Each structure stands twice: as structure tokens, then as C-alpha cells.
Amino acid sequence: MKATGIVRRIDDLGRIVIPKEIRRTLRIREGDALEIFTDSQGDVIFKKYSPVGELSAFAAEYADVLNRVAGLPVIVCDRDHVVAAAGVPRKEYLERRTTPELDEYVQSRRTFVDESGGERLFPVEGIDRVAEIVCPILASSDVTGSVIVLKPEEGETLPPQELATKMAQVAAAFLGRHMEE
Secondary structure, X not given: OOOOOOOOOOOOOOOOOOOHHHHHHOOOOOOOOEEEEEOOOOOEEEEEOOHHHHOHHHHXXXXXXXXXXXXXXXXXXXXXXXXXXEOOOHHHHOOOEEOHHHHXXXXXXXXXXXXXXXXXXXXXXXXXXXXXXXXXXXXXXXXXXXXXXXXXXXXXXXXXXXXXXXXXXXXXXXXXXXXXX
């Protein structure tokens, strides 16, 4: 564990304030769910809860199917990290942070489709690969993540953009519905 040097007191209702600097660094937003863990030494650990992360094995299988059937390079993200990848080097993508630009776009609840010459969206920090299609995952009307089809590298081909968009939308809707159950 990393010490921050910040000390907070618990109020009379049992609440504690997480400092703004820590919330900003860890991308903890108002309304985010936190899991609470304790260990045998008496430490209390807060961890952001990710409903998409809970389904990472299932999301990985879905991404693999999209990749095998349609040749789509796909990543599935929660609000902060990549949780599944297919058609790209998994070790390079898994657990990487998503970009603030991706989060901003996903919050709009619209499907992003890269039109030639249009806006370019880099979804993953530290990786110079552009998104072709981004579909937000909605569960109980909350944005919980996204399904992203990456632009093909040279020599790769994708199915027609309309078909790839529909496939990504189906994946996002299916994962969102699965989280609601």
C-alpha cells in the first residue's frame, strides 16, 4: 500500500471524505460504487467496483467470437480500464487505462463511428491505435463501459462498417442486459 500522508476523520454518521486529488487520480466520480475489503492487519481497502470487470471472462469470450467470426479487433472496457481484448495483443491492452476522451464520448451515450477524415479517437492510454467504432454499454440506464472495434492495421480488412457497427451494438446491448440480471 502507498501512503499519501492525508489523514481524514470519520464524522458522527460514519462517513469519511476521500480527498479530491485522490478521486481525480483514481477517476472516482460521484455515484461510483466502491467495494470495501479488510485484511488481518486491520487495514481497510476501498476499490472501485466495476460491473463490467465482474464479467471480464464472459466479455473476453464474446470479444473472441466477434474476432473469429467477423475478423474484428475488439476491446471491451469498463469506465476506466480494458477488461477484454481479441484480435490484438492481450498483454498489451488488458488492464490499461482508457483515455478521458473515450470516457467523454461514452458518457454521451451515442455510438461513435469513425468517418474518413473525421474525428480520431484514441481509446487506450499509451497505445497509438484509433477506434473505428465505440458502443457504450448501458446497464439499468447507467453507462458502465464500452465495446470498441479498433481500426484495422495495414493489410487487415473489416466487414462493411454498417455491419461491424451493428455487431458492436449487439455486443454492447447483450453485455449490458447480462449485467442487469
